[in-house]
Amino acid sequence: MDSMGTSRIETAIQRISESVFVGLCNIAGTSQMVAMRRDMMEINDILNCKPTDSRGYTLMLSGSKKEGFRLKGSDIDIMMWPNNHRVISKLSQFQYYNINRQTLILSDCSNSPPGFTLLYLINPSTHGLIRKACVKMNERQCVSSSKYRQVWCSISPGFTQHGPCIYQEDSDFDQAISLYSDFWPPSASSWIDRCHSWPQPHVVDDIVKNGCHFVAIGHKLGRHENHEWRISFSLAEQKLVYAMNHSQALTFILLKLFIKEIINNEIADDDKLLCSYHMKTAVFWVIQQNIIPHCCPQNLLEGFWVCFKLLLKWVYEGVCPNFFIPENNMFLTKIYGEAQNQLFMRLFGLYEKGLASLLHSPSISPFIINVLFNPRLSICTNEHTLISETMFDLKVFEELYAKNTPFIQNLQRSFMYLHKIEYMINLPLLTQS
Known part of the structure; x- marks a missing residue:
């Protein structure tokens, strides 16, 4: 294929990546919404979970x-x-x-x-x-x-x-x-x-x-x-997810949807060999090895594909190294023998289809088809245009009402909450990296 044809394909993939990025922001949240939710969860932890x-x-x-x-x-x-x-x-x-x-x-x-x-x-x-x-x-x-x-x-x-x-x-x-x-x-x-x-x-x-x-x-x-x-390492993993930029985080979300809607589709829970934790582990390894130096909306699908190929390699070898203790092979007790061979063939079939395998995902396929049927469609990945201030405020109130409001049982507990709120006033809000 000549360089012009290659360039057209790369441009098309970039535009599909942008469309999928926008779609994932609609599904999982923009970076601003995600940061707001994290702050809400942190406040909930301080009020209700931290020991007194x-x-x-x-x-x-x-x-x-x-x-x-x-x-x-x-x-x-x-x-x-x-x-x-x-x-x-x-x-x-x-x-x-x-x-x-x-x-x-x-x-x-x-x-x-x-x-x-x-x-x-x-x-x-x-x-x-x-x-x-x-x-x-x-x-x-x-x-x-x-x-x-x-x-x-x-x-x-x-x-x-x-x-x-x-x-x-x-x-x-x-x-x-x-x-x-x-x-x-x-x-x-x-x-x-x-x-x-x-x-x-x-x-x-x-x-x-x-x-x-x-x-x-x-x-x-x-x-x-x-x-x-x-x-x-649950707390460490949470901090690592917070350290991702939004495109990296959405790559993880895309992999979660990929495993749920495609790889594990119509498979009984007891027969599922892969889980979202394996996807998270792959994302961690790919980011740390700096395979894609700058993850952004334009190369989101490239990042997804790198992670999928790493997962395919792990299944072929029967080795999924834990991110913190690589000697811990997380496939050791489940993915081996005939089950390993069948899983590899299933994944390799998806690999042969390429990025078109994402068309099997009901959550993602509309955002791909939208670009394929509208090649001149202009896609804006500026997150501030994806949600209005009014809608963001509505999301804030939804998060507030979704949390269980503390039931004040007595005066002592009321003072405890007030003391914690005074403490939180001096804390910085979480910032998006």
Whole structure:
């Protein structure tokens, strides 16, 4: 093909990318709307989720809604951990705590697969659920993840187990029961060294200083599956999504729609091998490797295609490296053998169709067809023209009413909310990178 023909194709793809960008802004939100939602969620967290004392639990919202996106069918994910328990990875970290107020738990990864660990009590727990979940192992008290889930379900009528979560039928949220560490796990130290170009140093520092979580689920091939805990980087991932520019974030949204409406279409939940977390992992790797230096509306589909090819490579090799602990192959227990071959053939069939495979997505195809049928159509990607001030104000009120207004039970609780609001007045709003 001559250079003129190649140039025409590139121009056409750029224009389709612009149209898909506008469509995704309509579906998931403009950068201004996303930033507003994140601020709303942060305010909700401060008012309702952050602890007021060392007793009780801390709650943390996660998932696409916390990240500021509104997609049909998105669940609300909640992480929950006791305030007076902390996980440490070295005994030298003992010095930072008052053991009269904190129960310390030691993480020992030496006998677990990458990304997983055993947790041992260092000093006696005052928490009844933790005590009931302990089993004796290697002459030490090991906090068993399976027992911890069972204990939680036993005191939560109507709740059942779902992976590391407990959930209630007909509920739109999962509760991941977890434990928290103030420290970044040593097994993820290589991630810090990889962060040359993305994310920026201040984001890396913020992620590392906020530590990690441990969720109550073991590795299916681990020697101690019933007792192991998975190291979770949910908070770090949230901060990484915040560090994306809007085109990068919409590339992730496009991949979520791609897997939901095309790859996993008409497949039973139990038979689905790929999930949105795999898509998020691919986006993280592609951004960090700087394959597309400047992601923008004009090359959004190029970014999508790079991520899809990386996913195809992972399925072919049977290896999906965790972004923080690459030694943790997230395909190991599910995508292998005949299931791996069938998934690869399914994905390769989509690869052979090229970007035309997106025409199978009911959410995205109208924005592609619009350009194909109107080749001279002018597309404006200026986000300020995509939503009027009046409509934006309406969206703000929708978000306000969507949140549960705190029920003021007594005067003391009223003063607590007022104190938190005074605190928030001095906080900066989240800014879009």
